[in-house]
Amino acid sequence: MSDLILVVPVYNEASRLDPAPWLEFLAADRSRALIFVDDGSGDGTLAVLETIRAAAPAQTSILGLPENRGKAEAVRHGMLQALAATVRYAGFIDADLSAPLSEVSLLQVELDARPAASAAFGSRVKLLGRQIVRSERRHYLGRIFATCASFALSLPVYDTQCGLKLFRNTPDVRAAFATAFRSKWIFDVELLARLADSAGADVASRIREVPLQHWEERGSSRLRMRDFLLAPFELARIRRLYPYRRR
Ligand SMILES: Nc1nc2c(ncn2[C@@H]2O[C@H](COP(=O)(O)OP(=O)(O)OP(=O)(O)O)[C@@H](O)[C@H]2O)c(=O)[nH]1
Ligand SMILES: [Mg+2]
Incomplete structure (x- = not known):
């Protein structure tokens, strides 16, 4: 069970997405999890996300949406997935940190x-x-x-x-x-x-x-x-x- 899930909307973020801070955040507390929501990035975003998931598979999800519908829908779908889990807090944060x-x-x-x-x-x-x-x-x-x-x-x-907000479930x-x-x-x-x-x-x-x-x-x-x-x-x-x- 996660205590805290953060949703990260990502769209063509390969150039500014560095796995290090995300992995540090997860390693500091095993009850934390991340859900990255990518809706059709055309650059190398998915490869960076795969790197993060490979390093922390139990704490990282990648939610791929079929078509680009903007940050609002990406955040909303990620939050619905997060809030459906038995989690205490769920929130969202911009990928540029x-x-x-x-x-x-x-x-x-x-x-x-x-x-x-x-x-x-x-x-x-x-x-x-x-x-x-x-x-x-x-x-x-x-x-x-x-x-x-x-x-x-x-x-x-x-x-x-x-771009940073946290909610109780x-x-x-x-x-x-x-x-x-x-x-x-x-x-x-x-x-x-x-x-x-x-x-x-x-x-x-x-x-x-x-x-x-x-x-x-x-x-x-x-x-x-x-x-x-x-x-x-x-x-x-x-x-x-x-x-x-x-x-
Ligand atoms: N999945 C997805 N994420 C998006 C989309 N548009 C923006 N984002 C993400 O939303 C977050 C904020 O992006 P923007 O609103 O474009 O903000 P920005 O370009 O950093 O500009 P600022 O307003 O200065 O922060 C980033 O993590 C983006 O990757 C989109 O269409 N789909
Ligand atoms: Mg920004």
């Missing part, structure tokens, strides 16, 4: 300490003593987006888009991943809306944001200006779809 694997325990500590909490979201807050390294442009675009997301959801959330979490997300690149906002919807008045104790100690932007981002400009429309749609605030 912008949030290093050492940060996972910060989220785990939060869920350990708060039995009522079902989700811990990593949050990239530039505080003194933390290393949150990001270009100014990405930082300020991110702040504009986060402010709009907070307004759309009527929730005081600081960072919906961080509870019915509300399983329900939040049960059906495809309607929005593609801001599925994190929709996921938060679903969780908030089921939490109702308990939202503050169910969903916790945890400021990360380290986060570093890596490589070129696939986030395009077009997506950023379309974001307000997607946010408005999520607001309409999940009307928990008006209950």
Whole structure:
């Protein structure tokens, strides 16, 4: 039985996927497992994943999806597989390790300490003593987006888009991943809306944001200006779809 399963969506990541940190993470605790979700990478990603699985076969799964449907569906399928196991915590992390694997325990500590909490979201807050390294442009675009997301959801959330999130294996979490997300690149906002919807008045104790100690932007981002400009429309749609605030 695994205590913690991390889902890693991977798409054409051969150049930035190094087996070493993943294998260290698994070797440090045998109750941890990884599920890599690859939906049709055309580079050498699968070969790197096979290397990891060969070194830690009992703790590594590779879930291959037949066609490329984007990060949201990759994460969702991986999470459904993880949550179907008898696991205590399941979460997801970006393959570029912008949030290093050492940060996972910060989220785990939060869920350990708060039995009522079902989700811990990593949050990239530039505080003194933390290393949150990001270009100014990405930082300020991110702040504009986060402010709009907070307004759309009527929730005081600081960072919906961080690629590291951890969940307790509870019915509300399983329900939040049960059906495809309607929005593609801001599925994190929709996921938060679903969780908030089921939490109702308990939202503050169910969903916790945890400021990360380290986060570093890596490589070129696939986030395009077009997506950023379309974001307000997607946010408005999520607001309409999940009307928990008006209950
Ligand atoms: N399986 C799968 N994974 C994807 C897909 N698109 C992105 N990912 C993964 O999702 C994670 C985050 O990727 P992106 O959202 O493209 O982020 P990025 O290019 O690092 O850009 P930042 O937003 O700056 O972090 C990485 O692990 C990607 O490999 C996809 O279509 N399928
Ligand atoms: Mg990244």
